[in-house]
């Protein structure tokens with residue numbers, strides 16, 4: 001058993017090594033970011049990654065101390081939150097096309113018990129994640145807990161296909177039809193079903209949304225194609241948005257997707273694989289277990305961060321192994337192959353548009369050989385877009401291109417030169433650099449346009465004009481510590 005486990009570990013690590021090898025090759029022909037300096041830097045990083053990988057693999061195989069038992073990975077959102085003493089609830093939402101999603105809620109905390117008419121915030125996770133990602137670090141670090149303590153009723157969406165979205169009225173995850181979706185369908189069906197459910201359950205007219213990465217992509221899909229939802233959303237706070245996607249920094253995942261996307265798609269389809277990166281207790285448990293061996297803990301940490309393109313992120317120093325182990329038990333949580341491919345398409349085309357099924361099927365579906373672009377100019381909800389200076393997926397250029405097409409948008413660069421994509425959720429710098437500003441933005445928007453049902457807004461309504469202009473003046477530099 002133990003030997004088998006070790007072999008598996010070596011297999012996983014070798015796979016990662018191959019991935020990284022692939023990266024180094026691609027970087028010599030990187031299409032979009034190709035300065036000589038970049039290439040040298042990424043080659044050095046690559047050499048370090050190989051060294052790390054080899055060391056971990058060696059340590060994993062040669063360590064013959066006590067046999068280890070696998071860590072449990074069955075912990076759910078409810079377990080994570082209740083263990084902190086905060087309130088946690090779950091609800092089942094059925095979408096108009098039959099998916100049954102379990103969504104979560106934190107209605108209150110010891111400081112602010114559940115009560116009627118609290119203003120509502122909906123948190124929307126990113127690619128391959130689930131609601132869990134918002135509550136891994138607990139009350140002293142996570143935005144969700146800060147919002148609950150400030151008196152908000154906080155809800156958490158889950159998209160079809162992840163750990164909490166594997167049920168359907170007629171289909172099962174064994175049917176390949178179950179997996180025929182990308183973030184387009186999550187934006188068109190999962191998000192509106194969740195918003196309607198939350199507004200009905202709370203009796204509120206509007207809610208605020210906080211989305212990470214794909215969370216923003218889905219909000220843009222919904223608000224541009226179903227304009228009536230603009231009246232239900234007060235503000236979208238967006239961490240590391242992805243929509244207009246024309247720049248990309250080198251990184252193993254990027255490389256895989258760009259360079260090998262087509263072959264990967266063919267191979268996986270031929271094998272009948274529709275689901276990617278499901279929550280797999282054995283693999284995640286194995287990874288977490290190996291990484292708890294004192295000798296290799298720090299190497300694991302480096303390795304995981306570098307695989308996620310985070311080696312030079314602020315998380316790298318600012319990261320507790322404790323959090324790392326939790327992350328390893330709650331990420332990834334699964335999605336469809338098409339979700340990844342749709343991102344690849346918008347990267348390759350440089351256009352934020354619907355899924356490309358090929359000319360013939362496009363014509364049947366869209367009455368055009370190419371897919372239509374999302375009409376994001378029509379969106380009337382204000383967006384506040386936060387982006388890091390060292391984010392391989394969300395670059396300043398792309399955020400600015402997105403802002404120029406949105407009616408009301410404010411961009412905020414996080415003032416830390418190593419802040420990257422997952423840092424919005426994992427770095428211990430999030431609170432001073434990002435979350436305090438977010439709390440302010442949500443509060444000001446909420447007060448600025450009070451919904452009659454919220455008691456907290458009554459007193460604040462008179463000062464709403466003053467607040468709104470104060471908000472308008474918030475320069476990006478206010479995000480700095």
Ligand SMILES: *[C@@H]1O[C@H](CO)[C@@H](O)[C@H](O)[C@H]1NC(C)=O
Pocket residue numbers: 090091092102
């Ligand atoms: C949601 O559905 C699951 C599976 O049918 C069930 O176990 C759970 O109790 C339901 N939750 C609620 C709140 O209805």
Ligand SMILES: *[C@@H]1O[C@H](CO)[C@@H](O)[C@H](O)[C@H]1NC(C)=O
Pocket residue numbers: 317318319320428429432
């Ligand atoms: C973040 O964590 C690092 C390493 O644990 C620590 O040195 C630093 O002071 C922490 N920063 C904050 C803002 O808590």
